Amino acid sequence: MRIVVLAGGIGGARFLRGLTSAVPDADITVIGNTGDDIHLFGLKVCPDLDTVMYTLGGGIHEEQGWGRADETFTVKEELAAYGVGPEWFGLGDRDFATHIVRTQMIAAGYPLSAVTEALCARWQPGVRLLPMTDDRVETHVLIDDPDAPADGTPARKAVHFQEYWVRLRAQVPAHAIVPVGAEQATPAPGVLEAIAAADVILFPPSNPVVSIGTILAVPGVREAIAKADVPVVGLSPIVGDAPVRGMADKVLAAVGVESTAAAVARHYGSGLLDGWLVDTVDAGAVADVEEAGIRCRAVPLMMTDVAATARMAAEALKLAEEVRA
Amino acid sequence: MRIVVLAGGIGGARFLRGLTSAVPDADITVIGNTGDDIHLFGLKVCPDLDTVMYTLGGGIHEEQGWGRADETFTVKEELAAYGVGPEWFGLGDRDFATHIVRTQMIAAGYPLSAVTEALCARWQPGVRLLPMTDDRVETHVLIDDPDAPADGTPARKAVHFQEYWVRLRAQVPAHAIVPVGAEQATPAPGVLEAIAAADVILFPPSNPVVSIGTILAVPGVREAIAKADVPVVGLSPIVGDAPVRGMADKVLAAVGVESTAAAVARHYGSGLLDGWLVDTVDAGAVADVEEAGIRCRAVPLMMTDVAATARMAAEALKLAEEVRA
Numbered sequence: 001m002r003i004v005v006l007a008g009g010i011g012g013a014r015f016l017r018g019l020t021s022a023v024p025d026a027d028i029t030v031i032g033n034t035g036d037d038i039h040l041f042g043l044k045v046c047p048d049l050d051t052v053m054y055t056l057g058g059g060i061h062e063e064q065g066w067g068r069a070d071e072t073f074t075v076k077e078e079l080a081a082y083g084v085g086p087e088w089f090g091l092g093d094r095d096f097a098t099h100i101v102r103t104q105m106i107a108a109g110y111p112l113s114a115v116t117e118a119l120c121a122r123w124q125p126g127v128r129l130l131p132m133t134d135d136r137v138e139t140h141v142l143i144d145d146p147d148a149p150a151d152g153t154p155a156r157k158a159v160h161f162q163e164y165w166v167r168l169r170a171q172v173p174a175h176a177i178v179p180v181g182a183e184q185a186t187p188a189p190g191v192l193e194a195i196a197a198a199d200v201i202l203f204p205p206s207n208p209v210v211s212i213g214t215i216l217a218v219p220g221v222r223e224a225i226a227k228a229d230v231p232v233v234g235l236s237p238i239v240g241d242a243p244v245r246g247m248a249d250k251v252l253a254a255v256g257v258e259s260t261a262a263a264v265a266r267h268y269g270s271g272l273l274d275g276w277l278v279d280t281v282d283a284g285a286v287a288d289v290e291e292a293g294i295r296c297r298a299v300p301l302m303m304t305d306v307a308a309t310a311r312m313a314a315e316a317l318k319l320a321e322e323v324r325a
Numbered sequence: 326m327r328i329v330v331l332a333g334g335i336g337g338a339r340f341l342r343g344l345t346s347a348v349p350d351a352d353i354t355v356i357g358n359t360g361d362d363i364h365l366f367g368l369k370v371c372p373d374l375d376t377v378m379y380t381l382g383g384g385i386h387e388e389q390g391w392g393r394a395d396e397t398f399t400v401k402e403e404l405a406a407y408g409v410g411p412e413w414f415g416l417g418d419r420d421f422a423t424h425i426v427r428t429q430m431i432a433a434g435y436p437l438s439a440v441t442e443a444l445c446a447r448w449q450p451g452v453r454l455l456p457m458t459d460d461r462v463e464t465h466v467l468i469d470d471p472d473a474p475a476d477g478t479p480a481r482k483a484v485h486f487q488e489y490w491v492r493l494r495a496q497v498p499a500h501a502i503v504p505v506g507a508e509q510a511t512p513a514p515g516v517l518e519a520i521a522a523a524d525v526i527l528f529p530p531s532n533p534v535v536s537i538g539t540i541l542a543v544p545g546v547r548e549a550i551a552k553a554d555v556p557v558v559g560l561s562p563i564v565g566d567a568p569v570r571g572m573a574d575k576v577l578a579a580v581g582v583e584s585t586a587a588a589v590a591r592h593y594g595s596g597l598l599d600g601w602l603v604d605t606v607d608a609g610a611v612a613d614v615e616e617a618g619i620r621c622r623a624v625p626l627m628m629t630d631v632a633a634t635a636r637m638a639a640e641a642l643k644l645a646e647e648v649r650a
Contacts, residue, residue: 041426041429042428043425074419075422077422078419078422078423079425081447082423082426082444097399098403100367100404101366118407121408
């Protein structure tokens, strides 16, 4: 079975661990979000790709969900001693090595997809991990400008998604989410081919706006999924009207979508989604989703451990078979 | 008193610590060798500048003489896990931060001299540290090609100085030492000005070929020193016909100079040097050096501790006054 999964960071990575546990023999291609990539200290950092790679490769910091296990922060401390920041982004020494290798390869002319493949040669994640694009796409968030003139004129500024998410902890209103560069980007080699060859396409409980939404913003990806004649099934990242993890509600508000399992399904729409899983606490949303033309089931959606997550993945595949039949 | 010192790595740095101890109020400008700079892992590494900066700034690994104290090697181990080398160059985590800051600033358009000043703002070395040039100069060493054809045709290859020095430990014959790029290089801002304004110019017991020789190879530097109407005094790095530290004998052989205190003085020549200090064990060389038109004294030249090194520096300044009188 060939499965294509669109994935952001922590939520996508944990779901993938459940999926690979549920169907160990499946041929899984992951299309990873690169909209939250950022250049820090002159190095190219790809948080979502690395989270997937480290999680599936056994190098992740389990409790934190991102970064490396047994991490130290000597380099970061030294950079701070030079007065070089930002200090709000937690890059550890082990993680630095990944970014050094990536940056060196990119400087040598390799596209990000080739770099990702080279990094995965070490981690052996058990899936084929592709960046959504080899082009530079950077998600920016439009916020109120704290340095706006005092005369009351509303002024806004765009900040990098990581600044909004990590430094500001999504605690300021987001007026718009803009995947800068997406319109000019092309899908990375293998992305459209994997979608065209897939038996099933899954949307894990990743952020619908800044993770999966950004992947879908790369011209050709949404269209390829919409026209693929195979089941497309998603899992709600919203449980009981709140994100299971992270601050998806903040960015959903920015794009005018309610933080409910049903609203997210409608946001993707029946043109894209064939099936949608909501948590059992949201069983009342099933009828609403089905009314939108998307088959829906209520099952436990808390990724408390690999076994629970594997059951979620199995439910998603089961719903895909229902849809196909 | 304005003192200009041409310095390589360990020997130069330790001498400078003695000099700043001997004359704490002197205005000291160090012209540092950058011929052994190397790009590793996509980062610009300046071993000699950093050794001077760390030594005078209190961050040096004392026993080793290079690199940082309390160093860890997590990044390097991780790079090796990715199969990315070279493994023979010992970059520690603390040291990596320096190279990351430097590389980022250079990528942002700052010349090496400005970067060095920024790094020194943290270390406060108590001297003005200038790279010999902002241009790229790389010392290459011509060695026998180990992959030469088996038919006996002699074949040679050029390797980066660090590869010859660190990886091969100078254990293969060096046929030539070539400061690649030196001919097109110009002295960094402040270098010629410092020489012109100096009251004394000192050559520490640094390597006469690959450290001081490389600095002198930057067009304009040798000429400025030769025409400066102030005493130029050097200290022999050779004691009892052997280098005090390092493998200077190997590279002296490559340029056809004997490994003796007198031969090194003659190699610099009376056109450049006014005074030369040899160790007491080489007292027999004094007459030979003076015959070459260079005033010479035999004093203890072992930099066993800061006090002993300060006495050496004081002897060099004393000889400078003798020459001046």
